[in-house]
Amino acid sequence: MTTEFGSELNEQVAIVTGASSGIGSATAESLASRGASVVLAARRGDELDELAGRIESDTDGEALAVTTDITDDDDIDELVETTLDEYGQIDILVNNAGVMPLAHITEADRETLQTTIDVNLTGLITLTHAVVPTMIDQGSGYVVNLSSVVGRFLQENSSHYNAAKAGVKMFGDSLRLDVAEAGVHVATIEPGAVDTELLEHIPDDELQAGVKEYVGSMDALAPEDIARTITFVVSQPERVDINEVLIRPLDQVQP
Secondary structure (H helix, E strand, O other): OOOOOOOOOOOOEEEEEOOOOHHHHHHHHHHHHOOOEEEEEEOOHHHHHHHHHHHHHHOOOOEEEEEOOOOOHHHHHHHHHHHHHHHOOOOEEEEOOOOOOOOOOOOOOHHHHHHHHHHHHHHHHHHHHHHHHHHHHHOOEEEEEEOOHHHOOOOOOOHHHHHHHHHHHHHHHHHHHHHHHHOEEEEEEEEOOEOOHHHHHOOOHHHHHHHHHHHHOOOOEOHHHHHHHHHHHHOOOOOOOOOEEEEOOOOOOOO
């Protein structure tokens, strides 16, 4: 028996963080187009409401917007509780929320360093900690963590960001050891150059211009490219566990 294309995720519920733009927004739309009910989490509530409306009108899907600061434990608990109250299950967690305030270590203030770790790594771990017990009880689930090519390869002016993204990969690899027997899948996605608003997070104008020039020098990935990859990962048969995907533009030969 085969599943009709476009309905692979029917009756599944997905939480997508960082859903107000870029990869998160594209992923939510992609999952909804395959039948999943999507819970949209980000700090910008207006953008989430707009996306929810677009999903419901364009894909005839179901979307629930929950304004969430991934660094706030109370917000994380409310996100999970709201999802379970509404749907009674959580089948997919896409940990996409992130910031990229690149800076030389001597130029980065301590707030920037802390925020980089809090958003990209600590919030991801905390939300996963809140969701995984439900998946274990269900005997199934997918945790998809967004790392980066710089979690694997070093990059200048990026030590704090490199560390956070490398931590994401190590967390995912270790998590799989704890939850695979319970039927929970864990995947790490490592994008290279993607044309998103993350580039605007770089505080130094000269450094930002240089990174934009670098990304603009190639046919950079679009958010939809990563969204298709994530949808592919979570649409596999239960016996398949895609652990890691490194995805870069064809013409990106450096990290």
